[in-house]
Amino acid sequence: MMMRAFGHVLAFCAAMLTPTTLTAQEWITLSSTTSVENSGLFDHVLPIFTRDTGIEVRVVTQGTGQALETARRGDADVVLVHARELEEQFVAEGYGVARHDVMSNEFVIIGPATDPANLREARTAAEAMRSIAQARLRFVSRGDDSGTHIAEQRLWAEAGIVPVGRQYLSTGSGMGAALNIAVQLDAHVLSDRGTWLSFANRGDHDILFEGDPALFNPYGIILVNPDRHPHVRAAEGRVFIDWMLSPAGQEAIGGFRIGPSRPFIPVRREAR
Amino acid sequence: MDGPFVTALDLILRADSVLMQIIGLSLRVTLSAVAIACLIGLPLGAGLALTRFPGRGAVIVLFNALMGLPPVVAGLAVYLLLSRSGPLGALDLLFTPSAMILAQTVLILPIVVSLTRSVVEDLWTEYGDQLLSLGADRARAMPTLLWDGRVSLLTGVLAGFGRASAEVGAVLIVGGNIAGHTRTMTTAITLETTRGNLDLAIALGIVLLGLTLTLNALAWSIGQWARVQLG
Numbered sequence: 484m485m486m487r488a489f490g491h492v493l494a495f496c497a498a499m500l501t502p503t504t505l506t507a508q509e510w511i512t513l514s515s516t517t518s519v520e521n522s523g524l525f526d527h528v529l530p531i532f533t534r535d536t537g538i539e540v541r542v543v544t545q546g547t548g549q550a551l552e553t554a555r556r557g558d559a560d561v562v563l564v565h566a567r568e569l570e571e572q573f574v575a576e577g578y579g580v581a582r583h584d585v586m587s588n589e590f591v592i593i594g595p596a597t598d599p600a601n602l603r604e605a606r607t608a609a610e611a612m613r614s615i616a617q618a619r620l621r622f623v624s625r626g627d628d629s630g631t632h633i634a635e636q637r638l639w640a641e642a643g644i645v646p647v648g649r650q651y652l653s654t655g656s657g658m659g660a661a662l663n664i665a666v667q668l669d670a671h672v673l674s675d676r677g678t679w680l681s682f683a684n685r686g687d688h689d690i691l692f693e694g695d696p697a698l699f700n701p702y703g704i705i706l707v708n709p710d711r712h713p714h715v716r717a718a719e720g721r722v723f724i725d726w727m728l729s730p731a732g733q734e735a736i737g738g739f740r741i742g743p744s745r746p747f748i749p750v751r752r753e754a755r
Numbered sequence: 756m757d758g759p760f761v762t763a764l765d766l767i768l769r770a771d772s773v774l775m776q777i778i779g780l781s782l783r784v785t786l787s788a789v790a791i792a793c794l795i796g797l798p799l800g801a802g803l804a805l806t807r808f809p810g811r812g813a814v815i816v817l818f819n820a821l822m823g824l825p826p827v828v829a830g831l832a833v834y835l836l837l838s839r840s841g842p843l844g845a846l847d848l849l850f851t852p853s854a855m856i857l858a859q860t861v862l863i864l865p866i867v868v869s870l871t872r873s874v875v876e877d878l879w880t881e882y883g884d885q886l887l888s889l890g891a892d893r894a895r896a897m898p899t900l901l902w903d904g905r906v907s908l909l910t911g912v913l914a915g916f917g918r919a920s921a922e923v924g925a926v927l928i929v930g931g932n933i934a935g936h937t938r939t940m941t942t943a944i945t946l947e948t949t950r951g952n953l954d955l956a957i958a959l960g961i962v963l964l965g966l967t968l969t970l971n972a973l974a975w976s977i978g979q980w981a982r983v984q985l986g
Contacts, residue, residue: 512850512931521950526934543850543931557839558849659949684951712839714847 506635510539511719512557514551516630517657519702520544522677522746527739532726538719546657548628554578554705558711560720563704563727565630565675570703580706585727586736587701590634592692593662593679594620594671602691603669609641611692616644621670625661626653634700635673641697656704660687674698702747704728730754759957763965766958773907773935774959778966781939784852784926785919788859792867792915795860797908800871801901804879805893815872821865826858833858837929850931855939858925863915869909874904909978913971920967940966 485599519525520542529540545553547564554562555578563585564570573579575642592602592611602619607612615622624646625632627637639646654661658678665672666686673681679690708719726732733754748755766774802817835841837849837857848854878900886896901908923941930937932946942964947956 493785517949541850541931541933541936543933556841557844657949659951663948663951682951714839714845725983 487746497614503713508539509716509719510541511535511560511716511723512543512558512642513561513563513723514545514553515563516547516550516565517544517659518565518631518675518678519563521657521659522675522681523741524677524739525746528732528735531735532723532732535731536722536726538722540622540723544657546625546627546629546632548632551578554707557707557714560707560716561704561723562707563702565700565702566633567701567703569633570705574705577620578708578711580708582703582705583724584750585702586733586749588671588676588697588747589689589693590631590673590698590700591676591679591690593665593674593688594691595669596687596689598691600671600691605692608692608695608697609643612638612642613644613669616646618644618651621650621652621668622646622661622671623661623665623668623670624653625658625673626655627657629658630647630700631658631673631675633645634698638673638697646737675746676744677741680741680746759954759961761890762954763958765960767962767965773975774962776935777938777940777943778962780852780937781920781963782966784855784939785859785916786960787856788863788919789912789916791860793912796864796867797871797901800868801875803868803872804875805897805900807814813842815869818865818872819870824862824865825924826862826922827924827928830858830928831874833861833929846889849929850933850937852930852937854929855926855937858929859919859922862922862925863919866915866918866939867911870914871901871904874907874911875900878904903981906982909974913974916970917967920963922939 515525525542529542533539541585543550543553543559547566547569548557550562550564551569551573553559555573562573562579570579570582574582592608594600594602594615600614600620602611602614605614623633652664652668654664658663658674659682661672662674662678662682663671663684666684666688671691676693704725704727706717706720708713727736728751730751730753733751734748736749737745737754739745739747803811833854834849836843837846837854838844839849848857875897879896882900882903883896886899891899921941923945926937926939927942927945930939930942932938932942938946940959944956944959944963947953947959
């Protein structure tokens, strides 16, 4: 009797854990970055894709490093991230099928609107970073191997500065969380334009430096290699990538606006 | 912005469909986890109280210690278990509500087991001889003792519910905070905070608190009613 009761308990537990949303709809898991999610781009683009194709896209948001790691483990079908070297390495190691340029935006340097380090006068991004360090002002780093973090490290290297010390805060947080910290601490921070434009808690902060080609931020889209992970929904994943690169997808990206601004520039010239 | 309280009230009064879906999922995940944890934890805790075996002390200490398990560690363990590269990857459960239920069950189970053990042990010390003299053995005494301790046990179950409904670390890792699929109250609050929508985040927090208050009030009232009805 004890055993049978135990059997019932197990059956009940199994029933609880079985997915109840067994819809006929096809879906893929997209591993992407906080900069894209926080900007609101997916809320604009994905419903159009699902309407056109019937495929649902389930977005898991992580920093670029973690997003690629999730895909490496086979826990995503497609990745959309922004750290070209890591993406090319991911493909070269056989985890991804191919990398496609899909869109871009640019990084901007955010800081207190009073501009204590005179960043508005700077000619290059490296010079701006140097000014922050020389004025011994606080800088909030993502510190999470995200695309933005990698870009920030590249800028410090170009500026010839090793960012250490009490004014350099490595926070290990997403883009929005890092902005929250920077606003509270009167600090500078490197952000992508999209997240900043949609960010609602700006305090007295503003864009202090922008426009250097070194701040170009390209996004790549990659199908996880089904040879490596046979369960990958490759067919649906290909449909998604093809659509994102098609005129329809590119126009959807180009049509995303925050107020008057367009945070993401599609790669296709006609869609710009 | 009208401030968080007005926003919270507005969300509830409009019965915002996204919010309702998020609340529904949060309740489904947490209540399922509580139910599973009780089904396993009540007999296990009572068994632990009534039996003697070598290493029993170590098991008790282990369950007591696991009450302090950080949710993010539980989440990571379940993630590695369910990941496609993990031992249970073929089940395809990662980033689903089922994965979240599993992670929360891991979090709540130690609370239910430890509290049940403590309650039943005390009752056994008090009534054990009496029950034995009435001809009951330890196994048959178990349901009686669990029933006698129901009021104290309810507090433990509510503590488990509180831990599950309040945590964000585990469900974020194993659920992925996917909109319309695995987004719960706590992961939605995290997301809105990172978007800088602090008013909306606090409003969601108020809704979550209201929900927890309602459920606790309900449980307390049932306890009181039962006490009056059953003496």
